[in-house]
Amino acid sequence: MAESIEIGLAPEGVQSLALKRANRHGLIAGATGTGKTVTLQVLAEAFAREGVNVFAADIKGDLSGCAAVSDPPPAWASARATEINMPLTPEAQPVVFWDVYGELGHPVRTTVTEMGPVLMGRVLEATDAQEGALTIAFRLADDWLNEGKNEGLLLDLNDLRALLTYLSENSEDIGKKYGLVTPQSIAALQRKVLQLEMDGADRFFGEPAFKLEELTRVRPDGKGTINVLASERLVQSPRLYSAFLLWLMSELWEELPEVGDMDKPKLVFFFDEAHLLFRDASKDLINKVEQVVRLIRSKGVGVYFVTQSPSDIPETVLAQLGNRFQHALRAYTPTDQKAVRAAAQSFRANANVDVAKEIQELNVGEALVSTLDVKGAPTPVARTKVRPPNSQVGPILPAQREALMKANTAGRAYEKSVDRVSAHEILSKRAAQLAEAEAREEEREAREKEATKASRSRSGSGGATRSRSTRSSSRTTPLERQSGRVASGVFNTIVREVMRGILGTPSRRRR
Template identity: 55%
Template sequence: MDTGIFIGGGGEDYGTAQHMLLKYANRHGLIAGATGTGKTVTLQILAEGFSAAGVPVFLSDVKGDLAGLAQAGSETGKLHGAFTARAATIGLSDFGYRACPVTFWDLFGQKGHPVRTTVSEMGPLLLSRLLDLSEAQEGVLNIAFRVADEEGMALLDLKDLQALLTFVGQARADLGLRYGNIAPASIGAIQRRLLVLEGQGADRLFGEPALDLADLFLTDATGAGRINILAADKLMGSPRLYATFLLWLLSELFEELPEVGDPDKPKLVFFFDEAHLLFDDAPKALVDKVEQVARLIRSKGVGVYFVTQNPSDVPETILGQLGNRVQHALRAYTAKDRTDLKQAARNYRDNPRLDIETAIREVGTGEAVTSMLEAKGIPGMAERTLIRPPSSHLGPIADATRAALIGLSPLAGKYDAVIDRESAFEILQARAAQAAREAAEAEQAMTAQAPEPAREFTSARRYSGTRVMSAPATPASRARSSSSSSRSDSVGEAFAKSFARQLGTQSGRAIVRGVLGGLFRSR
């Protein structure tokens, strides 16, 4: 019989040994508790157990402590003998120290392999969440994505999106007839948010080569699942970026993986640390998306475990889907704390031998109230449990050790070099340049064929920095001038002027007509 992952056990005043059955590990879970009560160690021992069972893991290392999974543990200093004693107390007879196979990742490319996605893959919903856009601004962003799709322009990095938004702003009159009002203020607000995002270093998240999801499912030569550790200590300085990236990754897994039903063990386990950041001020559409993923992704063999301080940080609709639970201590210092404590206790199956509310309040560091799914997926009774000690190193590792492990990784070098292939920025740049050349050639031909006074008049218009006298205006000439001005203020020309100035490909002196000619005509 498969006993699964050993979580902890008894001893005097404690319940029976607790195991997480691998067959039900994809039914998701919760690790909760106040700061300093042992959540990180619980996450660590679960990651070790999944890895040993051949299940790859993805987790974020918020404080740098979880890098210790890559190094065998030991009992030195104040820990001398403590882990061995705990193992004996809970009946863990085969306890020993060992390292786990680890792959390090880092959005900033400093403490692990660079991890990237493209703007297109992120999509307008998550990007709007990342940029904290209003409903109207999100609508404009959706229009920009639609235009990119219709024009066959890939959105890979931030400069692609910035160039596309410039076009949408210039073409807003024509696009507005098809998609609705496009306010220049909304375009400007999105561009400003993109500049802020770029200033935070988030531009490194977008680009190619993008993350290949298959690289998260690797095992080592012995069959142990590799533990993918995302360095998040610096990333936590931008909490919205952190939460949005993890949600994007979870959504990609949901979209890409095939249905597998109820496997004997998960294909991947995903730990979402600091889960409250995902739901703080989140719009309903985003919460609905998380609920959908949590409800359906288990049938694709992925288990999701939310790690947070208080169960109330997770919406009820999602909390009700988390079958395996480890509740560390909650402190009841205020009226709200006492209400949260009562609510947390009600989330467990009653145990006649245990006052759950009192137990949650009184368990010490390294202890928890646990409830694991039993046969047929039935929630187990709440038990007061001594959590097992980790086999890997407890705490961070040296930078030299990390660098050596990154160099020995099976993914070494795969994501290091940035690829900048043709995408929206290059396409729009080329079209603007081509239109500028064609317009200049056409105007030169017209000037060469025009009578001398008209040639002089044209020169006066072309070279705005030079004063050239022209013939007095007549009613007929004013009419012609008005008609010409109307044509030269077309959407395509206005964009060409602006875009050419921004990119430096043409001087602002050329009057450009017909740029991006394929946009509003059949291609």
């Protein structure tokens, strides 16, 4: 096994990335069209070749090329390989395709419960008041689960909608225990859930839920697997895109065991269009992201953010990214010029490189590179001609993608959705039973009223008094009727206590 992967050639020599320090995270930045995607592909295929699994969001479809051999390679790739004396060795890497919408990859789902209130609030673009109502809804569901009640199973958006309706109808009683919930907040959340459903996100929430083992599976041939998330459509819903990737990163942190520093990472996680994660994010959310990024390296996971400018990443997170690949930046405005200066100051100085100047003069396929060496120290920045990929540059054909999907038996297990009994079915049945009971109660009271009139005409006021007394004693309040009913049926789901982690996702999964 190699100790490092080659990035390209600089005047100072070959630039490489030490596998032992690949879990110290990284940044790939640069203006549109400067070569960020090719750099990402070079890193992804190199990691896979060395037995490191990769997860990457594919915004344009180009990363699918990792699954095919470029035959013949494009002229620019051959010319660059010759120029830097790094011959091409055409080779495809193992690739598995995933897609939230189940169109360009195997379906990837999670449950509403697993997503948690923090990330669901971000997906729904909830206000502070609405986030409070959502937190109460999740707490109520968690309490029900802890009591062994399937009413707390929030699997899909129908379940969330049913729970919000329950909160609205019982807000006074729930407010006494959990806090005030206003009808306005619930109504607004209901509308946002409906909009999310209309955008197609209902396909993401449900079962079978995505298993993290898919990302850490070890291949018998020793290679790593490149897991490609088809994101051309997903990125059009920025909140869902960023929340999904953040959920996945959080799940990895919660579920993977501590391994410390390994000779190579278990998984490298590429977060493309990273600015979407931090846009309009609250300070609290940014702090939580920074905490996850800081701690997840001890689980053997490296996180690499891909974006246009380093200024897209909050400084507290940027400080955690030890491996830097900076493509050209354009300084057309004072804000752009400030971003250039900030980027230049983040590199370890090199007397032969004027970073602030050269960062604006880089050609397509060139980058200022600084990585951590084996001892953990950043290498001096070097103007590097990035090597071309050994796999195909550009997307593969639909028929090739389909053939790869059919060959992946593990992925086919997610093709058919499962809709088991959960909050929606149970609360809907309970509401129907309650409505039926109230209808019977009203009918009974009507009959009593008729009987009372008849009794008055026969016996006078004395009989009426006894009738009113009898009717009064037989009535029950709506709260008593509600609390007196329990969902029918036998539930075979084994539920353990729900404990939520940094981002509100459960710390222990329910099987």
